[in-house]
Amino acid sequence: MLVYNYKHANAQKQICVELVDTIFVAKWKRYLKKTAHNLPDLLWSMKWLPLTKLNQANDTRLFAAIKANLTKIRSAFDFIGQNLDLNFSKEISDINHLLDNPGETSQQHLNHWHRHFTATIIHTCQSDALHNVPADLHSKLIAFIHDINHYVHLLENIIYSESRNRLELKYSNQWTIGCCDTYNIGPNPLWAENQNEAITDVFCPLTDEYDHNTDVWIHADILGKEHIKAWLDDDVLTESDVHGCLYMTPNITLDPDLIYSTILNNPNFIAEYKNSGKPLNRWPLGKLKTTVDWNSVTNSNRITIDSITLDDEILWTNQ
Numbered sequence: 001m002l003v004y005n006y007k008h009a010n011a012q013k014q015i016c017v018e019l020v021d022t023i024f025v026a027k028w029k030r031y032l033k034k035t036a037h038n039l040p041d042l043l044w045s046m047k048w049l050p051l052t053k054l055n056q057a058n059d060t061r062l063f064a065a066i067k068a069n070l071t072k073i074r075s076a077f078d079f080i081g082q083n084l085d086l087n088f089s090k091e092i093s094d095i096n097h098l099l100d101n102p103g104e105t106s107q108q109h110l111n112h113w114h115r116h117f118t119a120t121i122i123h124t125c126q127s128d129a130l131h132n133v134p135a136d137l138h139s140k141l142i143a144f145i146h147d148i149n150h151y152v153h154l155l156e157n158i159i160y161s162e163s164r165n166r167l168e169l170k171y172s173n174q175w176t177i178g179c180c181d182t183y184n185i186g187p188n189p190l191w192a193e194n195q196n197e198a199i200t201d202v203f204c205p206l207t208d209e210y211d212h213n214t215d216v217w218i219h220a221d222i223l224g225k226e227h228i229k230a231w232l233d234d235d236v237l238t239e240s241d242v243h244g245c246l247y248m249t250p251n252i253t254l255d256p257d258l259i260y261s262t263i264l265n266n267p268n269f270i271a272e273y274k275n276s277g278k279p280l281n282r283w284p285l286g287k288l289k290t291t292v293d294w295n296s297v298t299n300s301n302r303i304t305i306d307s308i309t310l311d312d313e314i315l316w317t318n319q
Contacts, residue, residue, distance in 0.1 A: 002286070004177055005307045006046065009296065015046075015177070015254070017216045019286040024201045028218065028285070029310060031197055031248045036308075036315035039189050042179040042250075044305035044316060048298045049174040050157070051166055051232065051259060062158055066102040069151040069158075070095050073113060076144040076151075080120065083141060084129055091116065107163050110152050111235045117148040118224045118241040156233075165232050165269075172259050173298065176219055177305060178251030190250070197248040204279045205264045212261040214284040219251035227280055228260060231269050237276035244281020252285060256294060 002017040019025050035042075074095040077088040091113065098105050124130050130141060180188045189195060220226040224241030231237060255261075260282075263269050273280065297303065307317040 001289070001309075001311065003309045004044075004046070004305050005309075006303050006305050008303055013292075014290055015292060016289040017252070017286045018289050020211070020214070020284060022283075024203070024283050025285060027201070028248065028283070032250055032310055032315060033313075034197075035190070035195070035250050038195060040316065042190065042316060043318070044177065044179050044308065046175055046177045046254075046297065046303045046305060048302075049176055049253070051169055051172050051174060063102040065158055066105050066155065067099055069155045070099055070102070070105065072147055072151040073155075074099075076147040077113075077116075079144045080141060083133070083137060084124060086120075086124075088116070105155065105159060107156070107159060107233050107235075110155055110159075111233055113148060114152045114225075115239065115241055117145065117152065120145055120148070121223060163232060163234055165234060169232075169257075169259060169262075172257045173294065174257070174259060175254040175294075175297065176251060177254065178219060178221075178249075180221070180251070199245055199248060199281065201281075201283075202279045203244070203281050203283050206270070206274070210284045211287070212265070213258065213287065214261060215255045215258060215288050216285045217253045217255060217260055218245060218283045218285055219249055219253045220245060220282060221249040221251055222246060226282055227273055227276065227278070228263055228269075228282065231263065231272060237272045237278075242276065242278070244279050245283070246281075254288065256288060256292070 002019055004015040004017075006013055006015075019029070074092055077091050077095070080086060081088040081092075094109065098109070124145075130138065133141065180190055220229065222243070222245055224243060225233070225235065226244060227237055227242060230239070230242040235242065253260075264280075304318070305316075308315045
């Protein structure tokens with residue numbers, strides 16, 4: 001049993017997960033124990049992951065928020081383009097138009113900009129073009145590169161209500177328990193080269209059996225997008241930055257509304273998934289064994305995890 005202990009509403013609470021008996025989960029449990037031994041000071045929290053929003057596209061306050069985030073992304077493209085000799089003139093022109101017409105900002109814009117972030121990280125951060133710049137410029141470039149990712153995610157939170165595939169979920173929600181997230185990609189010992197552990201197993205929902213009542217999954221901590229998020233973003237699954245999990249992560253996704261199982265049984269998703277030619281590689285981990293007041297947890301936004309135990313062995317504790 002995997003148990004997360006936390007305090008909420010002045011009471012001690014638990015989230016208990018009964019892990020499934022599979023070869024992958026056995027490897028994942030060994031990885032958890034190794035990570036706990038190597039990185040005992042990781043800080044854990046539980047966070048709400050809304051998959052749909054009730055936002056109204058013509059809300060004046062939302063327009064202001066959209067414009068603020070667009071301005072940050074424009075500044076990032078402008079600085080990166082000038083200093084790395086990259087041409088982002090179309091992106092900047094599109095953003096200038098959207099600043100005058102914020103209601104036209106679409107998920108397709110965000111997909112395109114996020115793909116630039118992924119390509120910039122892969123092809124530029126690992127190249128001599130970035131390594132050879134002065135230290136002060138290097139740090140600014142890294143910050144602006146991550147700004148693209150950060151403010152795209154913030155914009156997604158605003159316009160999720162416009163996504164065709166998300167609208168079918170009827171305001172569903174998920175939660176994550178983790179020690180880091182894609183909104184704040186920065187120095188973290190979890191991603192250090194000597195800590196990474198590649199995944200060698202393959203999971204495909206077309207051929208691998210799994211319980212459709214599974215509500216705990218490995219989290220998708222990847223550079224790019226995994227298939228399900230890409231599909232929910234009305235993105236194209238054949239794009240190069242859409243793929244399954246490549247490395248182990250201790251973070252998990254809680255899915256009490258069985259969103260993943262619903263999507264994996266959606267014929268439209270399956271057709272696009274087959275066409276992608278890439279395995280899902282998003283593993284089912286187990287089932288929730290405790291009753292949680294999800295509305296209360298949602299209202300708390302982010303909850304600190306006090307300790308984590310696996311098969312009665314304490315892995316992490318803040319006490």
